[in-house]
Amino acid sequence: MIRNVLMAGFVLLGAATLQAQERAASLDASVQAFLDRHRGTWRDFNVPESDGKVLHDLIVKRRFTRALEIGTSTGHSGVWIAWALARTGGTLTTIEIDPERHRTAVANFKEAGLDRYIDARLGDAHTIVPALSGPFDFVFSDADKDWYKNYLVAAWPKLTSGGCFTAHNVSGRSMLGIREFLDHLETLDAETRIDTSSPAGISITCKR
Numbered sequence: 304m305i306r307n308v309l310m311a312g313f314v315l316l317g318a319a320t321l322q323a324q325e326r327a328a329s330l331d332a333s334v335q336a337f338l339d340r341h342r343g344t345w346r347d348f349n350v351p352e353s354d355g356k357v358l359h360d361l362i363v364k365r366r367f368t369r370a371l372e373i374g375t376s377t378g379h380s381g382v383w384i385a386w387a388l389a390r391t392g393g394t395l396t397t398i399e400i401d402p403e404r405h406r407t408a409v410a411n412f413k414e415a416g417l418d419r420y421i422d423a424r425l426g427d428a429h430t431i432v433p434a435l436s437g438p439f440d441f442v443f444s445d446a447d448k449d450w451y452k453n454y455l456v457a458a459w460p461k462l463t464s465g466g467c468f469t470a471h472n473v474s475g476r477s478m479l480g481i482r483e484f485l486d487h488l489e490t491l492d493a494e495t496r497i498d499t500s501s502p503a504g505i506s507i508t509c510k511r
């Protein structure tokens with residue numbers, strides 16, 4: 304009797320594992336096909352594919368699950384971030400102020416098969432970010448550069464220990480707001496590194 308119950312349990316577990324593996328493989332195929340179809344078509348200040356991959360790999364490596372993106376545009380980085388979160392069992396909140404870009408991003412997330420992992424908000428991140436309760440273990444800042452420091456100040460207390468605040472286009476230190484942002488990073492209790500493989504510059508700052 305006990306043997307039969309155990310056997311049935313193993314069979315059910317095996318079937319559930321197989322189903323989960325099939326779902327993951329089908330999602331991978333859907334996202335990969337989406338990225339292949341859209342390669343070379345990203346025109347709305349989107350990150351290059353190599354930078355999307357940097358974000359994806361960081362999330363998977365550190366097993367992050369609670370992500371925030373500031374500046375969705377039409378959703379290229381969002382697709383890479385959400386793809387990683389689909390692997391870790393997480394979700395992404397992403398914010399865009401431009402209605403047309405927001406609409407296109409929502410359509411892209413659906414087309415990629417990732418919409419269930421994403422809460423895409425239309426609005427001003429200046430007010431939305433401070434109002435979010437968090438906690439987050441991953442933040443990607445890619446909206447208005449002159450507000451980068453303010454986003455950092457608002458999001459840092461909501462970042463978990465070991466969580467990372469990442470920011471795009473930081474190699475232009477002379478750009479309005481970037482110097483102020485980088486100077487503020489230096490004051491934080493964090494391990495900081497600049498990913499030099501990205502020409503645009505991605506700063507990755509993880510909380511102790």
Ligand SMILES: C[S@@+](CC[C@H](N)C(=O)[O-])C[C@H]1O[C@@H](n2cnc3c(N)ncnc32)[C@H](O)[C@@H]1O
Pocket residue numbers: 347348349350373374375376377378379380381398399400401404426427428429445446447
């Ligand atoms: C560099 S693009 C983001 C690219 C996107 N991360 C990607 O790779 O696909 C910056 C976006 O931030 C948006 N943005 C600028 N200021 C904003 C604000 N205050 N609140 C929300 N979004 C903002 C812009 O409309 C623009 O679409």
